[in-house]
Amino acid sequence: MSQRKIVTTCTRDCPNSCGLIATVEDGRLVKLSGDPDHPLTGGVACHKTAKYIKRVYSAERITHPLRKVDGQWQRATWDEVLDLVADKLKSVVAESGPEAVLYYQGYGERTALKLLNKYFFNLLGGATTMRGSLCGGAGQGAQNLDFGERVSHDPLDHFNSESMILWARNPVSTNISLVKIVKDIKKRGGRVVVVDPARSLSVNIATHHVRPKPGRDGCLAMAAAKLILEAGAEDRDFLENRAEGWAEYKAILDSLSVPELCSLAGVPVTDAELLADTLMNQFPTSILLGWGLHRHEYAHYAIRPIDALGGIAGILGVPGGGVSQGFEEYGPYDQAYWGDHLHPDHRTLLIPKVGEEILNARAPEIRMIVVTAGNPVCMAPNADKIVRAFKKAEMVVYSGHFLDDTAELADVFWPATTFLEEDDLMASYGHNFVGPVNPAIEPVGETKSEFRMFQELASRFPFAVQYQRPVDDWLKAICTPLWQQGTDLESMRKGPFRLEAPMVPYVDGVFPTESGRFRFMTEFDPAVLQDEDPEYPYKLLTIAPHGYICSERTLAEHDALPEVVLNTSEARKRGVADGGHVVVRSPHGRLMALLKVDEAMRSDVLITERGGWNKAGHGVNFLTRDIPSVVGQGTPFYETRVTVEPCPKDRVVGSTVLVVQHSDESPGGNFTKELARQGCILTTVMPAQGDPLPDTPGGFDRLVVLGGPQHASDDGKTPHFPALMRLMRDFDAAGKPVAGICLGCQLLARAHGAETWTMPALEFGYVPLSLTEAGRADPVLGQAGPVPPLMEFHEDSFDLPEGAELLVTGAACANQCFRIGKASYGFQFHLELDSIGAEAWFDEFERGDIDTYAKYRTQFSGEFFAEMRSRFPLLVPQSGDFCRNVARNWLKL
Numbered sequence: 001m002s003q004r005k006i007v008t009t010c011t012r013d014c015p016n017s018c019g020l021i022a023t024v025e026d027g028r029l030v031k032l033s034g035d036p037d038h039p040l041t042g043g044v045a046c047h048k049t050a051k052y053i054k055r056v057y058s059a060e061r062i063t064h065p066l067r068k069v070d071g072q073w074q075r076a077t078w079d080e081v082l083d084l085v086a087d088k089l090k091s092v093v094a095e096s097g098p099e100a101v102l103y104y105q106g107y108g109e110r111t112a113l114k115l116l117n118k119y120f121f122n123l124l125g126g127a128t129t130m131r132g133s134l135c136g137g138a139g140q141g142a143q144n145l146d147f148g149e150r151v152s153h154d155p156l157d158h159f160n161s162e163s164m165i166l167w168a169r170n171p172v173s174t175n176i177s178l179v180k181i182v183k184d185i186k187k188r189g190g191r192v193v194v195v196d197p198a199r200s201l202s203v204n205i206a207t208h209h210v211r212p213k214p215g216r217d218g219c220l221a222m223a224a225a226k227l228i229l230e231a232g233a234e235d236r237d238f239l240e241n242r243a244e245g246w247a248e249y250k251a252i253l254d255s256l257s258v259p260e261l262c263s264l265a266g267v268p269v270t271d272a273e274l275l276a277d278t279l280m281n282q283f284p285t286s287i288l289l290g291w292g293l294h295r296h297e298y299a300h301y302a303i304r305p306i307d308a309l310g311g312i313a314g315i316l317g318v319p320g321g322g323v324s325q326g327f328e329e330y331g332p333y334d335q336a337y338w339g340d341h342l343h344p345d346h347r348t349l350l351i352p353k354v355g356e357e358i359l360n361a362r363a364p365e366i367r368m369i370v371v372t373a374g375n376p377v378c379m380a381p382n383a384d385k386i387v388r389a390f391k392k393a394e395m396v397v398y399s400g401h402f403l404d405d406t407a408e409l410a411d412v413f414w415p416a417t418t419f420l421e422e423d424d425l426m427a428s429y430g431h432n433f434v435g436p437v438n439p440a441i442e443p444v445g446e447t448k449s450e451f452r453m454f455q456e457l458a459s460r461f462p463f464a465v466q467y468q469r470p471v472d473d474w475l476k477a478i479c480t481p482l483w484q485q486g487t488d489l490e491s492m493r494k495g496p497f498r499l500e501a502p503m504v505p506y507v508d509g510v511f512p513t514e515s516g517r518f519r520f521m522t523e524f525d526p527a528v529l530q531d532e533d534p535e536y537p538y539k540l541l542t543i544a545p546h547g548y549i550c551s552e553r554t555l556a557e558h559d560a561l562p563e564v565v566l567n568t569s570e571a572r573k574r575g576v577a578d579g580g581h582v583v584v585r586s587p588h589g590r591l592m593a594l595l596k597v598d599e600a601m602r603s604d605v606l607i608t609e610r611g612g613w614n615k616a617g618h619g620v621n622f623l624t625r626d627i628p629s630v631v632g633q634g635t636p637f638y639e640t641r642v643t644v645e646p647c648p649k650d651r652v653v654g655s656t657v658l659v660v661q662h663s664d665e666s667p668g669g670n671f672t673k674e675l676a677r678q679g680c681i682l683t684t685v686m687p688a689q690g691d692p693l694p695d696t697p698g699g700f701d702r703l704v705v706l707g708g709p710q711h712a713s714d715d716g717k718t719p720h721f722p723a724l725m726r727l728m729r730d731f732d733a734a735g736k737p738v739a740g741i742c743l744g745c746q747l748l749a750r751a752h753g754a755e756t757w758t759m760p761a762l763e764f765g766y767v768p769l770s771l772t773e774a775g776r777a778d779p780v781l782g783q784a785g786p787v788p789p790l791m792e793f794h795e796d797s798f799d800l801p802e803g804a805e806l807l808v809t810g811a812a813c814a815n816q817c818f819r820i821g822k823a824s825y826g827f828q829f830h831l832e833l834d835s836i837g838a839e840a841w842f843d844e845f846e847r848g849d850i851d852t853y854a855k856y857r858t859q860f861s862g863e864f865f866a867e868m869r870s871r872f873p874l875l876v877p878q879s880g881d882f883c884r885n886v887a888r889n890w891l892k893l
């Protein structure tokens with residue numbers, strides 16, 4: 001066995017940009033851990049990254065190019081998809097000009113070489129690109145107004161802080177290297193105050209939690225500032241000599257009383273007192289602004305008063321102080337390599353309104369869209385408009401890892417490498433270190449880095465000579481500013497380099513504004529913050545999930561339904577109950593969800609997580625509003641007002657399904673998840689592990705019997721079978737639909753009088769199957785779309801019971817799916833298998849770890865496993881789509 005350890009940097013959309021060590025055994029990535037030598041992130045890596053190995057090797061990952069033919073994905077070669085895209089680019093540019101092409105760069109990976117993507121589109125003649133931000137635009141814009149240029153304290157400087165205010169920031173989930181700093185401050189007796197309307201996980205490590213009304217933080221900051229002034233503890237020198245606009249700001253403060261401000265902020269006066277006391281008596285305080293604060297229309301009315309509070313409290317330009325927010329992830333590079341100087345006037349569209357902007361683009365219209373490292377159909381606001389905009393384009397090209405919502409609307413899929421398969425450099429939006437991105441493993445399957453994709457695409461254009469250069473040449477050119485700071489490419493590849501950047505910005509009291517002074521906000525109109533709407537009483541906060549970064553997840557990892565959290569007495573008012581199905585409705589769309597109530601929650605917000613896929617029923621951005629922030633062209637996702645209603649019960653929503661599971665390794669997968677997603681309430685019993693079976697179908701509307709390693713005929717070893725078969729008959733007799741999968745299918749046959757028997761060989765793997773004539777006419781199978789190859793894993797088969805209709809048949813084993821009685825269906829194949837199940841079964845069976853079937857292992861060669869796995873990118877999603885269609889049709893019975 002060969003083992004290697006590679007120093008690299010996490011490039012995910014995360015302010016931590018951790019230094020990592022990747023451990024590779026025999027060419028396979030086996031471990032990702034924090035690099036202990038990284039000066040800031042030292043040895044830490046989050047749980048999301050340990051999990052990232054699964055993502056690299058996921059059965060859902062697209063590892064070869066795809067193109068859509070007649071609405072269906074088909075495998076293609078790189079030459080085919082590059083030619084296809086090059087030809088279309090050429091014809092669109094020739095017919096309509098380069099601006100008919102939209103290049104959309106997401107936030108998935110922001111490395112040095114990514115500059116070249118846009119350069120390609122500038123060489124093409126200046127395609128349409130995006131302006132503004134889905135992320136930190138509003139806050140950056142606001143801080144630039146105050147400071148001239150936003151510069152944050154080096155995170156290592158926070159070790160000098162006596163106290164900390166985490167203002168709309170949740171480091172436990174989003175920025176773990178701050179956690180050790182928080183702990184250090186607390187150990188020294190300092191306060192750590194989380195200011196957040198929601199109870200984020202960071203509240204658990206804080207000493208205090210202040211819960212303002214969303215978007216009203218400015219009022220809280222003003223109240224605290226007034227208390228500092230009342231105490232005579234303001235930084236007089238700052239106000240008189242280092243700031244401008246103080247008189248105007250003072251007038252704003254004078255126009256409202258502390259109680260008035262606190263009432264606007266939705267907090268008790270004691271909360272403002274806590275902040276003022278912390279700033280005065282635990283000096284210096286570092287204030288860290290999170291991204292939650294940016295996502296409001298008037299975000300500058302929150303952020304500028306917090307900056308001002310910092311000035312008044314005397315923490316600006318002071319070690320251990322500051323109002324810090326973020327860093328420039330593209331800052332350390334020679335930005336000429338974007339190529340924008342080639343077409344300074346090229347058209348840009350406003351990202352907070354991306355759907356509408358594409359739909360409304362004229363002269364020329366957007367005919368072609370190229371998306372890299374982003375999932376705008378899921379992550380940008382007002383998804384309905386974006387879906388329409390993407391459908392309107394003649395060709396959508398998607399470069400990424402998974403068949404997410406944006407990929408779903410594409411015509412061409414370019415499978416991208418992850419950072420573990422790339423050679424690049426990475427700066428951070430959370431600190432001052434640039435780190436190496438060293439390839440740990442060979443690209444999985446046929447994946448390519450975006451760098452290589454665009455290099456090869458460019459070879460099809462006359463500007464290839466300007467564009468095609470080796471990685472090192474490009475890095476040497478793009479990173480010239482780094483070399484000027486005293487490093488070189490060779491040293492960069494060995495470990496992180498600290499940029500020339502202050503530990504403490506503005507330490508000399510000079511700000512990069514025209515006057516050299518801090519600029520106080522000079523106008524404030526609290527009236528614009530009044531946004532009550534009785535029809536939509538709650539502000540929807542769609543915050544960063546703990547377990548995932550944005551939409552980086554697989555389809556299989558989604559819960560059946562999203563969860564929304566509401567204050568307990570509000571829930572009572574709306575007639576919705578804990579754990580119940582609700583509809584969340586905004587002026588833009590609606591979403592089914594499960595309700596969780598929380599006594600401690602503010603009564604004017606509804607909280608859920610962002611990032612779940614639309615196609616998994618988690619599309620929160622179908623609800624959100626698409627407007628730009630007043631300052632900074634940011635996206636005020638949280639200016640979305642919603643109401644919560646009980647989900648109207650119908651034949652499906654609120655109906656009850658009994659699920660009989662026979663093994664931990666055989667869960668209900670896509671099938672039962674789809675039932676739950678449609679609103680069914682599932683009760684799962686495991687009789688083989690001692691759970692009692694109900695005597696009658698009473699109390700249940702449907703029955704699902706799952707697979708397992710038991711033999712269907714073996715009542716001796718599995719004494720619950722006779723009772724279960726009786727139950728299956730009783731459900732059917734009562735007109736209640738039954739579905740049996742694999743073992744459950746065989747039991748259904750037996751329940752209706754047929755025999756089961758062991759076949760001469762095991763049937764294993766995804767197998768081509770076909771509908772019979774009866775299948776084509778069947779309401780469940782006939783309407784589910786073409787039958788894709790489906791997973792088989794069984795040694796037993798069965799005779800068709802009398803009166804059964806065979807619906808699906810296969811070559812090695814004929815009886816694959818039948819209907820019997822009033823509404824009972826047997827599925828021999830594992831239509832329910834999702835990517836997690838596929839990975840587990842292939843790995844375990846290949847290793848010989850599944851005892852029941854170990855004797856069959858030698859019948860399958862290594863090539864068989866490799867070939868199947870190489871086809872997972874199409875097999876797994878097609879099987880999933882088919883299963884969901886079958887489940888939905890079965891629910892119509």
Ligand SMILES: Nc1nc2c(c(=O)[nH]1)N[C@H]1C(S)=C(S)[C@@H](COP(=O)(O)OP(=O)(O)OC[C@H]3O[C@@H](n4cnc5c(=O)[nH]c(N)nc54)[C@H](O)[C@@H]3O)O[C@H]1N2
Nearest residue numbers: 168169170174195198214215290291292543544548549550
């Ligand atoms: N685990 C995980 N980590 C991530 C990400 C992820 O999705 N998951 N995403 C990455 C990205 S893209 C980003 S931009 C960062 C974001 O990092 P953070 O800013 O730390 O996280 P958010 O959840 O966006 O926002 C932080 C908090 O702001 C609160 N908030 C919302 N509105 C207001 C308000 O008006 N006032 C106050 N005081 N608080 C408010 C929310 O309730 C939330 O708990 O994290 C990055 N890291």
Ligand SMILES: Nc1nc2c(c(=O)[nH]1)N[C@H]1C(S)=C(S)[C@@H](COP(=O)(O)OP(=O)(O)OC[C@H]3O[C@@H](n4cnc5c(=O)[nH]c(N)nc54)[C@H](O)[C@@H]3O)O[C@H]1N2
Nearest residue numbers: 106107108109135373374375379399400416542550551610
């Ligand atoms: N409702 C709501 N919506 C939000 C937010 C919110 O708070 N609420 N937050 C917003 C924020 S802060 C952000 S930053 C945006 C994020 O918006 P997006 O960037 O559009 O969304 P991500 O889910 O981060 O998608 C990044 C994708 O890039 C892929 N990827 C990673 N590396 C590479 C690579 O090298 N090449 C290619 N081709 N692909 C790669 C990942 O697998 C992932 O699929 O979402 C915003 N959307």
Ligand code: SF4
Nearest residue numbers: 010014017018046049
């Ligand atoms: S904390 Fe962020 S940067 Fe660090 S390993 Fe996790 S995702 Fe990557």
Ligand SMILES: [Mo]
Nearest residue numbers: 134135136291
């Ligand atoms: Mo973000």
